[in-house]
Amino acid sequence: MSEKESREAKQFNKMINKPVWKLISTLAVPTIISMLITGIYNMADTYFVSKLGTEASAAVGIMFPVMSIIQACGFTLGMGSSSLISRRLGERKEKEASVIASTAFFTAILVGLCIALVCTIFSSGIMRIVGASETILPFAVQYGSVIFLGAPFMCASFVLNNVLRSEGKANFSMIALTFGGILNIFLDPLFIFTFGLGIRGAAIATVICQIISFCILLSFFVFKKAICSLRLSLACRSVKNLSGGEGPDESSALCGAILWTIVCTGFPSLCRQGLSSFATILLNRAAGTYGNDAAIAGMAIVTRVVMLIASVMIGIGQGFSPVCGYNYGAKRYDRVKKAFAFTVVSSFIMLGIFSGFIALFAKEIVQGIRNDPDVVRVGTTALRYQLCLMPFHSIIITTNMLMQSTGHVKAATFLSCNRQGVFFIPVILLLPPLIGILGVELTQTIADALSTLAAIPYIFWFFKKLK
Helix, strand or coil: CCHHHHHHHHHHHHHHHCCHHHHHHHHHHHHHHHHHHHHHHHHHHHHHHHCCCHHHHHHHHHHHHHHHHHHHHHHHHHHHHHHHHHHHHHCCCHHHHHHHHHHHHHHHHHHHHHHHHHHHHCHHHHHHHCCCCCCCHHHHHHHHHHHHHHHHHHHHHHHHHHHHHHCCCHHHHHHHHHHHHHHHHHHHHHHHHHCCCHHHHHHHHHHHHHHHHHHHHHHHHHCCCCCCCCCCCCCCCCECCCCCCCCCCCCCECHHHHHHHHHHHHHHHHHHHHHHHHHHHHHHHHHHHHHHHHHHHHHHHHHHHHHHHHHHHHHHHHHHHHHHHHHHHCCCHHHHHHHHHHHHHHHHHHHHHHHHHHHHCHHHHHHHHCCCHHHHHHHHHHHHHHHHCHHHHHHHHHHHHHHHHCCCHHHHHHHHHHHHHHCHHHHHHHHHHHHCHHHHHHHHHHHHHHHHHHHHHHHHHHHHHHC
C-alpha cells in the first residue's frame, strides 16, 4: 500500500468509526475559529471605514449584496462539489472525488473572471440597483471597483475550502482563513489612514488578503497534503453514477454533465446566497425610504454583527456536513442520526450564549462602530430583535446541510430559499409600508420564526425515510 493509499484509509476509518461528537468537534473548532476571525475582520473593516463617515459606512452595506453574488457562485461550486466528494470518499472512490474537485475549481476561476469583468464595466449601474443613493454612490464605486478584481480568487477559495472540509481536513482551511483575516485587520488602518487611500484602501487590503488565503489553500493541493488532486487534465473526465443522491444520474458523464451535477447539488447554496443578495437589496431600499443613509448604515452594522454570531453556527454545520456525507455514503445511518442530534443541541446552546451576551450590550456595540444617534437607534433595535431567534438557526441551518450533504437537492433548495426568500421577501415588501422603520427592523426575525417551523417537518420526514 502506497503512502497516499495508507493516508486515505486512515482518514476513511476516522470518519466512519470515531465517535461523532468528537469528530464533529474536531472538524468544527478549526472552522469556527476561521469563521470568527473572518467575522471579526468584517467588524473591523466596518469599524475603520465608519471613521470616514456615515456614507462610507453605508457603502460597505451597499456592497454586501454584490459580495453575496460572488459568494453564491463560489458556494454553489464549493458546496456542490464537497457534498459529492464526501460521499465518494465514503464509498472509497478517491479518483472520482479528484475529478469532481478539479472540475469545480477550474470552473470557479472562470466564473470569477466573468464576474470581475462584468461588474467592473457596469460598476455605477450595479451600485444604483443595489440601493446606493447619490451621496453613497461615490464611496460604493471606489470600494467595489477594487473588490471586483478579487472575484476569481474569492470564488476559487470557496471551492478549495469546501473540498478540504469534505475530506475532514478543516485545520488546513483554518490556517488559510485565519492568516488572511488577521492580516486584513492590520492592513485596513494602514491602507485607509496611513497611506491615505480612504475606502479604496479598505478594498485593497481585502483583495490582498483574499489572494494570500487563496495561495495558502492551493499550496495544500500542490504539495499533496490533500486527498483530492487538482489538475486540468482531470477536470471534466467521465465519472460513473456521479450524483449518488436525487440529482442527475449519468452513466458516463462528460464535462457538461459533471458540472451540471455539481451545480444541481450546490443549487441550494446558490438559492441561499442569491436570495440573501436580493433580500439585502430590498432591505437597503426599505431602510433608505424610512431613514436614508443612517438607516442603511445601521442595518449594515447589524448584518455584520449577526454574521459574526452566525459564523459559530456555520462552523459547527461545516463540521457536521462531511461527517454526514461520509457516513451516509458508507450507509452508517445510525451515525448520521447521532451527528444531526449533536449538531442541533450543541449549536443551540452556543448561539443562545452568544446572542444573550451581545443583546445586553447591543447599544454599546453599535455606538462603538458608528456614533451617530440615528444609526445607533435603528441598529440597536434591529439587532436585539434578530438575536431573539438566533439560537433557532441551529435547526434551520443543520436541516438544510443534512439535506444537501445527503443529496436531497429539492428539499435542500426549498429550505435554503425560506429564510431570505420565501418568507423574507413578502414580509419586507408588506410590513414597512404598514409600520414604517419598525417593519424593516422586524422583518428578519419574522422570517427566522417561519423558517424554523418550515424545517421541522423535513427532519421527521428524513429520519423516518432513513429507517
